[in-house]
Amino acid sequence: MQQSVKANEALRGSCRIGIDLGGTKIAGIALGPGGEVLAQTRIPSPRGDYARTVEALRDLARTLARDAGASQASIGIGMPGSISPATGLVQNANSTWLNGKPFRDDLERALAQPVRLANDANCFALSEAVDGAGRGARSVFGVILGTGCGGGLVVNGGLVDGPLSIGGEWGHNPLPWAEAEEFPGRSCWCGRRGCMETWVSGPALEADHALRSNQVLSALEIAERAGEGDDACSATLARHASRLARGLAHVVNIFDPEVIVLGGGLSNLAHLYRDVPALAQAFIFSDAPRLTLLPPKWGDASGVRGAAWLWGGCAATG
Numbered sequence: 001m002q003q004s005v006k007a008n009e010a011l012r013g014s015c016r017i018g019i020d021l022g023g024t025k026i027a028g029i030a031l032g033p034g035g036e037v038l039a040q041t042r043i044p045s046p047r048g049d050y051a052r053t054v055e056a057l058r059d060l061a062r063t064l065a066r067d068a069g070a071s072q073a074s075i076g077i078g079m080p081g082s083i084s085p086a087t088g089l090v091q092n093a094n095s096t097w098l099n100g101k102p103f104r105d106d107l108e109r110a111l112a113q114p115v116r117l118a119n120d121a122n123c124f125a126l127s128e129a130v131d132g133a134g135r136g137a138r139s140v141f142g143v144i145l146g147t148g149c150g151g152g153l154v155v156n157g158g159l160v161d162g163p164l165s166i167g168g169e170w171g172h173n174p175l176p177w178a179e180a181e182e183f184p185g186r187s188c189w190c191g192r193r194g195c196m197e198t199w200v201s202g203p204a205l206e207a208d209h210a211l212r213s214n215q216v217l218s219a220l221e222i223a224e225r226a227g228e229g230d231d232a233c234s235a236t237l238a239r240h241a242s243r244l245a246r247g248l249a250h251v252v253n254i255f256d257p258e259v260i261v262l263g264g265g266l267s268n269l270a271h272l273y274r275d276v277p278a279l280a281q282a283f284i285f286s287d288a289p290r291l292t293l294l295p296p297k298w299g300d301a302s303g304v305r306g307a308a309w310l311w312g313g314c315a316a317t318g
Contacts, residue, residue: 014072015039017064018308019057020120021079023047023095023147027304028060030068035131035305039067050097058110076116076310077107078123078303080148082165092166094148094189116310121150121168122159123306124263124296129154130309132297134259141168141257142302143248146264149197149204153255171197175243176250177283182243199243202265209236223269241272245279248293253285263296263303 015030015038022045030039041063046052057077065073081093083104090098107115118126125142134140134154144150149171153160161167174194175182185194186204198204202219210216213232217225226233248260262272273293281289296302 015070016308020304030064074311076307078120078307122152125152127302127306128261133294137258139257144264145266149201249280249283
């Protein structure tokens with residue numbers, strides 16, 4: 001069911017609209033000049049249907065602008081994958097029905113105005129850097145640990161994306177310092193083996209536990225049972241924490257971010273903030289190794305807020 005929060009009358013006029021396009025849901029938000037929420041809504045994603053996806057985004061943006069009472073609105077969209085600078089088409093999206101499509105062009109035609117798009121992990125990182133857990137830090141690396149594994153880097157308040165639009169894609173690099181039992185690694189949907197996503201995402205944690213214990217449990221159930229003293233579940237979390245620590249140490253050795261913020265469903269696992277920084281120290285190339293790991297301020301709203309922050313100002317609606 002669509003849920004919408006109407007704007008306060010005093011805040012009406014202009015807004016930033018942010019939309020987070022996920023594989024199962026589309027979330028939208030309208031923010032005022034100071035980041036205040038004017039309207040928000042959530043609808044199911046039209047899985048597997050490209051044309052309906054474009055229509056759903058168009059209709060959602062119009063609904064948000066109407067509910068915010070905005071005469072002007074910029075529109076930013078967080079998406080799986082990214083727009084290839086070489087072709088202008090979608091690349092690397094695990095929502096595979098988007099791949100190879102002129103997504104930006106079709107959205108701008110449907111909305112009759114410019115649209116800014118960024119990878120969903122980049123949007124998460126931007127949100128947490130602008131006014132979230134990483135506020136005030138010069139450099140922030142945002143990590144998504146959900147059904148997949150992504151990342152985004154923000155330096156001095158701006159996204160660092162690169163000429164290929166794949167900046168921060170640490171999830172499709174191999175697990176560093178792999179142990180013998182971890183090589184060559186599991187098959188990834190991207191066609192390679194041993195990607196970080198196959199080790200530290202939610203489904204990866206659950207698959208690892210099922211392989212080792214013959215128990216099919218959700219990540220939350222594994223964490224709950226570990227807290228109750230279940231040895232097999234505790235061992236699963238320890239393996240996962242070790243792999244995450246090695247992967248993040250690799251990021252630190254390349255980018256050296258001041259702050260790393262976790263997002264996605266696994267960001268709710270409290271032990272990660274206790275265990276991972278200490279485990280990472282052995283792999284950080286410094287005489288004073290340190291990893292600052294924080295939970296997100298905005299939770300599952302970070303991605304949609306970051307999409308809104310892709311614009312510094314407002315553009316006229318179509």
